[in-house]
Amino acid sequence: MTTEKVHCLIIGSGPAGYTAAIYAARAGLNPVLYQGIEPGGQLMLTTEVENFPGYPQGIMGPQMMQDLQAQAKRFGTDIRIGLATKVDFSATPHKVIIDDSHEITADSVIIATGASAKWLGLDSEKKLQGRGVSSCAVCDGFFYKNQEVVIVGAGDSAAEEASYLAKICSKVHMLVRKDEMRASVIMQNRVKNLPNIQIHWNTEVEEVLGEEEVTGVRIRNNKTQALTELNASGFFVAIGHQPNTHIFKGFLDMDEQGYILTKPGSAHTNIPGVFACGDVQDKNYRQAITAAGSGCMAALDAERYLAAREVALSHA
Structure with missing residues (x-):
C-alpha cells in the first residue's frame, strides 16, 4: 500500500x-x-x-x-x-x-x-431522473408551476414538500404506502386541509411513465390491486x-x-x-x-x- x-x-x-x-x-x-x-x-x-x-x-x-x-x-x-x-x-x-x-x-x-436520496428502485424512475423525477421539491418544484405532480412519501419531509408543491402546482397527488402517515399530526392536518392535495392511501408506484420526460405515473392499490394512471409532469420522491x-x-x-x-x-x-x-x-x-x-x-x-x-x- x-x-x-x-x-x-x-x-x-x-x-x-x-x-x-x-x-x-x-x-x-x-x-x-x-x-x-x-x-x-x-x-x-x-x-x-x-x-x-x-x-x-x-x-x-x-x-x-x-x-x-x-x-x-x-x-x-x-x-x-x-x-x-x-x-x-x-x-x-x-x-x-x-x-x-x-x-x-x-x-x-x-x-x-x-x-x-433514497429512491424506489424502479428502472423508469432512474431513466427519468433530472427529466421530471426529482428528490427535492424546493429545488425543482418551480418548474412545474400550475401543473399536476406526484409525490411519494408519508413522513414529515414528504408532508412539508407536498405542502410546498401545493402552493405552486395545480394539483398534488400524494402517494402513501399504508393507510396511515408517519408524519406528525400537525403536518398531516396541514396536508389534509389543502384542497389541491389528493392523498392516495395504500398505494405504491408501478411505473413512472414517459420516454424523454415524465408524462404520468401508474399506481397500484395494495388492497384491491387495481391499477390506475395519473397524469403528471413531475414525480417527487420524499422517502428520506x-x-x-x-x-x-x-x-x-x-x-x-x-x-x-x-x-x-x-x-x-x-x-x-x-x-x-x-x-x-x-x-x-x-x-x-x-x-x-x-x-x-x-x-x-x-x-x-x-x-x-x-x-x-x-x-x-
Missing part, C-alpha cells in the same frame, strides 16, 4: 467540498480533494438551478459543479478521482485509506461526503436521505440517522482536526447554498485549527 502525507484532506465533492477547497487553497493549506463515488454530488442529477445567487438566468447543475471544480483548481487544489474506503481517527495525524490501496495521513480532514457516513462510525459522533454531529455554529466534530460540512451533517436544509456556506465554515475552522496547532508545536 502506498502512503502519502498531506496538510488538508477533503473527502467528497459537491458544493460543500469544492467551496471548502476554494477557501483552503486560498489560505495556503494545499488541499487534496477526493471526489468520491458521485463526483459533483446530487447536483449532477439536477437540470436547471435557479435559486443559487449569482446566476440570474439559472445554470445547469452539472455546469455549476464544473465551474466550482475549475475555481478550486485555479487556486491550487489537487483534485483526484478516488473513494475513501476506511479511516482511523484514533490518533494524530489522521489516517484515510483511498480505494483500499493508498494511505493518506492528514493534519486536517474535511468531510463533505453528502447524503444520498441516507448520509454517506458508514466509514466514520466508531470515530465520529452521529445522530440516530447517521448524520455527523458538529459543534453548534461550527464545522468541528468530536475529533480535533476533523470537520464536517454540507448534507453529511445537515438534514434540515439540504440546499446547494447552505452546503457551500458550511464548506466555507469547515475550511476556515481547519485553517484556524492548523494555525493554533503549529503555534502549540513550536512551543512544545
Whole structure:
C-alpha cells in the first residue's frame, strides 16, 4: 500500500467540498480533494438551478459543479478521482485509506461526503431522473408551476414538500404506502386541509411513465390491486436521505440517522482536526447554498485549527 502525507484532506465533492477547497487553497493549506463515488454530488442529477445567487438566468447543475471544480483548481487544489474506503481517527495525524490501496495521513480532514436520496428502485424512475423525477421539491418544484405532480412519501419531509408543491402546482397527488402517515399530526392536518392535495392511501408506484420526460405515473392499490394512471409532469420522491457516513462510525459522533454531529455554529466534530460540512451533517436544509456556506465554515475552522496547532508545536 502506498502512503502519502498531506496538510488538508477533503473527502467528497459537491458544493460543500469544492467551496471548502476554494477557501483552503486560498489560505495556503494545499488541499487534496477526493471526489468520491458521485463526483459533483446530487447536483449532477439536477437540470436547471435557479435559486443559487449569482446566476440570474439559472445554470445547469452539472455546469455549476464544473465551474466550482475549475475555481478550486485555479487556486491550487489537487483534485483526484478516488473513494475513501476506511479511516482511523484514533490518533494524530489522521489516517484515510483511498480505494483500499493508498494511505493518506492528514493534519486536517474535511468531510463533505453528502447524503444520498433514497429512491424506489424502479428502472423508469432512474431513466427519468433530472427529466421530471426529482428528490427535492424546493429545488425543482418551480418548474412545474400550475401543473399536476406526484409525490411519494408519508413522513414529515414528504408532508412539508407536498405542502410546498401545493402552493405552486395545480394539483398534488400524494402517494402513501399504508393507510396511515408517519408524519406528525400537525403536518398531516396541514396536508389534509389543502384542497389541491389528493392523498392516495395504500398505494405504491408501478411505473413512472414517459420516454424523454415524465408524462404520468401508474399506481397500484395494495388492497384491491387495481391499477390506475395519473397524469403528471413531475414525480417527487420524499422517502428520506441516507448520509454517506458508514466509514466514520466508531470515530465520529452521529445522530440516530447517521448524520455527523458538529459543534453548534461550527464545522468541528468530536475529533480535533476533523470537520464536517454540507448534507453529511445537515438534514434540515439540504440546499446547494447552505452546503457551500458550511464548506466555507469547515475550511476556515481547519485553517484556524492548523494555525493554533503549529503555534502549540513550536512551543512544545
